[in-house]
Amino acid sequence: MSTTIEIICIGNELLIGKIKDTNAFFLAKKATLLGANVKRVTVVQDIIPEIANTIRESIARKPKFIITTGGLGPTFDDKTLQGLGKAIGQELEINPEALAMVKQKCVDYAKKRGFVADIEMTSPRVKMATLPKQTKLVNNPIGTAPGVRFDVQETVLFILPGVPVEMEAIFSETIAPLIKQAVGDKVFCERSLFVDNIFESHLAPLIDQVMSSNLGVYVKSHPIRTKNNPHMELHLTITASKDQNPEEKLLKAAKELTDLIKENDGLITKEF
Amino acid sequence: MSTTIEIICIGNELLIGKIKDTNAFFLAKKATLLGANVKRVTVVQDIIPEIANTIRESIARKPKFIITTGGLGPTFDDKTLQGLGKAIGQELEINPEALAMVKQKCVDYAKKRGFVADIEMTSPRVKMATLPKQTKLVNNPIGTAPGVRFDVQETVLFILPGVPVEMEAIFSETIAPLIKQAVGDKVFCERSLFVDNIFESHLAPLIDQVMSSNLGVYVKSHPIRTKNNPHMELHLTITASKDQNPEEKLLKAAKELTDLIKENDGLITKEF
Numbered sequence: 206m207s208t209t210i211e212i213i214c215i216g217n218e219l220l221i222g223k224i225k226d227t228n229a230f231f232l233a234k235k236a237t238l239l240g241a242n243v244k245r246v247t248v249v250q251d252i253i254p255e256i257a258n259t260i261r262e263s264i265a266r267k268p269k270f271i272i273t274t275g276g277l278g279p280t281f282d283d284k285t286l287q288g289l290g291k292a293i294g295q296e297l298e299i300n301p302e303a304l305a306m307v308k309q310k311c312v313d314y315a316k317k318r319g320f321v322a323d324i325e326m327t328s329p330r331v332k333m334a335t336l337p338k339q340t341k342l343v344n345n346p347i348g349t350a351p352g353v354r355f356d357v358q359e360t361v362l363f364i365l366p367g368v369p370v371e372m373e374a375i376f377s378e379t380i381a382p383l384i385k386q387a388v389g390d391k392v393f394c395e396r397s398l399f400v401d402n403i404f405e406s407h408l409a410p411l412i413d414q415v416m417s418s419n420l421g422v423y424v425k426s427h428p429i430r431t432k433n434n435p436h437m438e439l440h441l442t443i444t445a446s447k448d449q450n451p452e453e454k455l456l457k458a459a460k461e462l463t464d465l466i467k468e469n470d471g472l473i474t475k476e477f
Numbered sequence: 478m479s480t481t482i483e484i485i486c487i488g489n490e491l492l493i494g495k496i497k498d499t500n501a502f503f504l505a506k507k508a509t510l511l512g513a514n515v516k517r518v519t520v521v522q523d524i525i526p527e528i529a530n531t532i533r534e535s536i537a538r539k540p541k542f543i544i545t546t547g548g549l550g551p552t553f554d555d556k557t558l559q560g561l562g563k564a565i566g567q568e569l570e571i572n573p574e575a576l577a578m579v580k581q582k583c584v585d586y587a588k589k590r591g592f593v594a595d596i597e598m599t600s601p602r603v604k605m606a607t608l609p610k611q612t613k614l615v616n617n618p619i620g621t622a623p624g625v626r627f628d629v630q631e632t633v634l635f636i637l638p639g640v641p642v643e644m645e646a647i648f649s650e651t652i653a654p655l656i657k658q659a660v661g662d663k664v665f666c667e668r669s670l671f672v673d674n675i676f677e678s679h680l681a682p683l684i685d686q687v688m689s690s691n692l693g694v695y696v697k698s699h700p701i702r703t704k705n706n707p708h709m710e711l712h713l714t715i716t717a718s719k720d721q722n723p724e725e726k727l728l729k730a731a732k733e734l735t736d737l738i739k740e741n742d743g744l745i746t747k748e749f
Contacts (some may be wrong), residue, residue: 217695217697218697218699219505219518220505220509220511220515220516220517220518220714221505221506221515221628221665221714222502222505222506222509222510223667223712224699225502225669226498226501226502229520230494230497230498231494233491233492233493233494234493234494235494235714237492237493237494238494243492243493244492244521244522244527245492245519245520245521245522245527245531246491246492246518246519246520247517247518247519247520248501248517248518248519249517250516250517251697255516255517258656259517262534276702278677278698279677279678279681280677280680280681280698281681281684281685282695282697282698295618302624311676311678314676319506327678327681327682328680328682329677329678329681330678330684331726332681333678338554347701368700381534394675395495403603404583404586405550405552406551406583406599406601406602407599407601407607408552409551409552409553409578409599409600409601409604410599410600410601412552412553413553416553423489423554424554425488425489425490425523425552425554426550426552426554427490427496428550428640440490440495442493
C-alpha cells in the first residue's frame with residue numbers, strides 16, 4: 206500500500222496567472238522523495254463553497270494525507286478556515302491557544318520591526334485564530350497564522366499558509382516526519398536516459414518490453430523540443446522497500462533499455 | 478455570466494516534482510487576459526480511471542470550457558484518450574482523418590530530420606489517431622499528435638498535448654478565438670500597489686472598505702517576504718465590459734486605497 210497524498214492550493218492569484226504556483230511543486234517533490242505517492246493537485250479560487258467542495262471531494266477519495274496551502278491570513282480573501290469548517294461540518298470558534306500564539310507573533314514582529322503600532326487584537330487578527338471546532342493547532346515557526354490539523358477517518362488533513370517560506374517550514378517541522386513514518390522503509394529512486402536518433406513511436410514497444418520484465422519500474426518518455434532538434438528523456442522511477450534493492454532494479458532496467466535502444470540505432474546522449 | 482474554464486493537467490511527472498507545470502500557468506494567464514474566469518486546475522496521474530473521474534467531475538461542474546494537457550503521445554503512459562473515452566462513455570476507434578494527419582506528420586518529420594527510417598504506421602502511431610467516437614479532430618500545427626474536441630451539453634472540452642510549444646500553438650490557433658467569442662467585450666484589468674510600514678491585519682479593514690465602495694473590483698493582498706523585511710503587494714483586478722469603464726473603476730479604487738493607507742501611516746513604495 207502506498208502512502209497517498211493530495212495537495213490543494215487555494216488562491217485566485219494562482220488561477221489568473223498572477224503567481225506561478227511553487228507550493229504544489231515543493232510539496233509534490235518532497236513527498237515523493239520521502240517515498241509517498243502524490244495522487245492529485247487541485248487549485249481553487251478564494252470562494253468558500255469551492256474550497257469546501259474541494260476538501261470534501263478529497264476526503265472522499267481517502268488519501269493518507271491532504272495538504273492545503275493558502276488562505277490563512279487576516280484579510281477578507283483568506284477563506285480557507287471557513288471552507289474547512291463547511292467541508293467538515295464544524296462551526297468556527299476562537300481557539301484560545303491560537304489566539305495567544307497570534308498575539309505573541311504580533312508582539313515579536315512589532316518589536317523586530319520597531320513598530321510603535323499597538324498590538325491590539327483586532328478582528329482581522331482574531332480571524333487567524335478562529336478555527337473550526339475539533340481542529341488542532343500546528344505551530345508556524347515563521348509567520349503569524351498558525352497551521353491547522355484535522356484527522357478524519359484514515360486521513361490526516363493539514364491546512365498551511367500560502368507564503369512559501371512559512372508553508373515549507375511547517376512542512377519540514379511537522380508533516381515530513383509523519384509522512385516518513387507512514388511510508389516506512391520505502392525509498393524513491395530515479396534515473397534518466399537522454400535519447401536521440403529514434404522516434405518516440407519506435408521507443409514505445411521497447412519501453413513496454415522493459416517495463417514488463419522489470420516490474421515496479423515505471424518508464425516515462427518526455428519529448429524535449431529545442432527548435433528543430435527534438436530528442437527524448439526517458440525517466441525511470443521506482444518506489445520500493447530498501448530490502449527490494451530498488452537502485453539495482455532501476456540500474457538493470459536502464460541497462461536493458463539502453464541495449465534495446467542501441468540495437469534500434471538510437472543514441473544515448475546522456476545518462477544519470 | 479462569466480465564461481468559466483477548468484484546466485486539467487495529466488502526467489506523473491507533474492506529481493513527482495520532476496517537471497514544473499508551466500501549461501496550467503500559461504492557459505490560466507491567457508484565458509484570464511481574454512476575460513474568462515478560470516475556476517480550477519487539477520493535476521492527475523497517468524491512470525485511466527483517475528483521468529476519467531477528473532474529466533467527469535469537471536463536466537458535472539458545467540464550465541464553458543475544459544482544457545486538458547498531456548497524455549496524447551505514442552507511449553503506453555499516454556492515456557488521456559482512453560480516459561476521455563471512459564469519462565464520456567464512448568469507445569475508441571481509429572479516426573481515418575487523424576490517421577492521415579499523423580502519417581503526414583511522420584513523413585514530414587522523417588524528411589526534415591533526414592531519417593532513413595520507414596514511416597510504417599506502427600501501433601504506437603495508430604494509437605495517436607485512435608479517438609473516442611463522436612470526438613472531433615483539432616489541428617496540431619507543430620507536433621504529431623492531433624488535439625481533440627468534444628462538445629457535451631454547454632461545455633466544450635479540448636484535449637491538448639503536454640509539450641508546451643504544441644499546447645500553446647493549438648490554444649492560440651483554435652481555442653483563444655472561441656474564448657474571445659464567448660467572453661464578448663469583457664476585458665481584464667489589473668493594478669498593483671506595493672505597501673510598507675503597515676500590518677496586513679491593519680490593511681484588512683481598509684481593503685474591505687474600498688471593495689464595498691467599488692463593486693466589481695477585487696483586492697488581494699500578497700505578503701512578500703524578503704528575509705526580515707516583509708511588505709505587501711495589493712493586487713487590484715476587475716473583469717468587466719468595456720462600456721463599464723473598468724480601467725477607470727480600477728484607478729478610482731486604487732486612489733481610495735492609497736489615501737486610506739497613507740492616512741494610516743502606510744507607505745506606497747511602488748505602483749503600476
